[in-house]
Amino acid sequence: MNGPVRQERLPAAEVAEEVAPGILRIQIPILLPGLGHVNCYVLEDERGVALVDPGLPDPLSNADLVAKLAGAGIPAHRVHTVLVTHSHPDHFGGAGRLRAEHGSRVVAHREFRTPFDALPSDDLEALEAATDDLTDGDDPDDVPADLLESGHVNPRLARVLYGRGPVPVLPPRATPWGEEGFRPGEGELAAMRAWDDLSKRGLLHLAPDDRVDDGEVVRLGRRDWQVLHTPGHTGDHVCLLDPAEGILLSGDHVLPTITPHISGMTGSPDPLADFIAAVRRVAAVPGVATVLPAHGLPFTDLPGRVEEIVAHHTERLEELERIGEALGTATVREYARQLFRERSWGPLAESETYAHLEHLRLAGRMTAASGGDGRLTYTPVR
Ligand SMILES: [Zn+2]
Numbered sequence: 497m498n499g500p501v502r503q504e505r506l507p508a509a510e511v512a513e514e515v516a517p518g519i520l521r522i523q524i525p526i527l528l529p530g531l532g533h534v535n536c537y538v539l540e541d542e543r544g545v546a547l548v549d550p551g552l553p554d555p556l557s558n559a560d561l562v563a564k565l566a567g568a569g570i571p572a573h574r575v576h577t578v579l580v581t582h583s584h585p586d587h588f589g590g591a592g593r594l595r596a597e598h599g600s601r602v603v604a605h606r607e608f609r610t611p612f613d614a615l616p617s618d619d620l621e622a623l624e625a626a627t628d629d630l631t632d633g634d635d636p637d638d639v640p641a642d643l644l645e646s647g648h649v650n651p652r653l654a655r656v657l658y659g660r661g662p663v664p665v666l667p668p669r670a671t672p673w674g675e676e677g678f679r680p681g682e683g684e685l686a687a688m689r690a691w692d693d694l695s696k697r698g699l700l701h702l703a704p705d706d707r708v709d710d711g712e713v714v715r716l717g718r719r720d721w722q723v724l725h726t727p728g729h730t731g732d733h734v735c736l737l738d739p740a741e742g743i744l745l746s747g748d749h750v751l752p753t754i755t756p757h758i759s760g761m762t763g764s765p766d767p768l769a770d771f772i773a774a775v776r777r778v779a780a781v782p783g784v785a786t787v788l789p790a791h792g793l794p795f796t797d798l799p800g801r802v803e804e805i806v807a808h809h810t811e812r813l814e815e816l817e818r819i820g821e822a823l824g825t826a827t828v829r830e831y832a833r834q835l836f837r838e839r840s841w842g843p844l845a846e847s848e849t850y851a852h853l854e855h856l857r858l859a860g861r862m863t864a865a866s867g868g869d870g871r872l873t874y875t876p877v878r
């Protein structure tokens with residue numbers, strides 16, 4: 497696809513920038529599909545600073561965060577609080593390490609649960625072993641090129657660690673629609689071998705110190721922020737609203753040009769309905785003048801952006817019904833492969849497709865049945 501580069505994809509800025517009175521933004525590089533950086537917001541008060549979403553857990557991301565804080569005159573030991581908007585590693589990843597090194601309190605939603613908390617203990621043990629248990633090997637040339645180019649692992653270290661033997665394959669993860677769920681890939685596991693223990697623990701074991709609920713007020717950076725529980729992208733997503741000055745820290749809930757992934761695995765019967773209700777809810781908040789998203793630039797027209805996002809999902813639902821007309825009865829994977837471009841195929845596309853199909857089923861526009869092999873099939877209602 498040609499055209500303008502979406503702002504969420506832009507490389508991380510080198511220096512902190514004040515994006516609202518008393519609110520600094522630091523950008524930390526990430527390399528995920530469609531994303532070039534994550535925004536970490538810095539809220540200063542008399543005790544030090546609170547960070548909202550401190551980026552990925554790997555040592556290079558942490559070093560980048562600490563260097564950019566220092567560049568803004570803030571030593572990392574002044575970070576007294578880390579608020580995490582939701583349980584994705586590019587948002588919560590840096591929190592555990594800041595707590596371990598500087599005693600920062602980690603704050604997240606009452607239902608906060610990382611993808612690793614959700615794993616059966618056997619799977620978590622396998623994951624720990626895969627990133628920990630190094631055996632002797634002698635083939636350092638096997639390091640995948642994309643891992644070296646990712647910038648998230650020291651190339652020399654990766655060669656040494658990768659050379660210690662093959663990375664074990666993790667057990668498959670079942671999904672409600674009968675396909676395999678997402679699991680970290682070989683390159684990601686190999687990269688984790690090159691991390692120190694603090695980073696690994698920060699990713700695999702993060703329990704918040706304080707759990708907050710919808711409607712609660714948290715005081716950070718000399719402002720009283722109202723917690724808005726905004727499920728859909730994950731079940732535990734929160735936004736923070738400063739009603740006095742009309743500032744919304746929107747996390748991944750409302751982004752300037754891309755629509756957040758809707759997970760079919762939040763545990764809710766209808767994650768898409770949850771999401772649409774939650775975006776409409778923030779759009780209806782009076783007086784929001786500045787939206788500070790977790791990726792991309794600040795923006796002002798929150799209701800306008802929310803209408804675009806809702807329209808996008810309405811189109812996707814209609815598209816799925818058209819796909820169903822053409823396919824007859826089909827699995828979630830078959831729907832996903834029509835709905836998404838090939839480069840996006842996989843567990844995440846299937847999870848979002850499942851969320852949309854379940855929304856249609858609950859609205860009486862699709863029927864679902866078990867295909868016998870454990871896979872669900874969906875058929876449009878004529
Ligand atoms: Zn996210």
Ligand SMILES: [Zn+2]
Binds near residue numbers: 534584586790
């Ligand atoms: Zn994100």
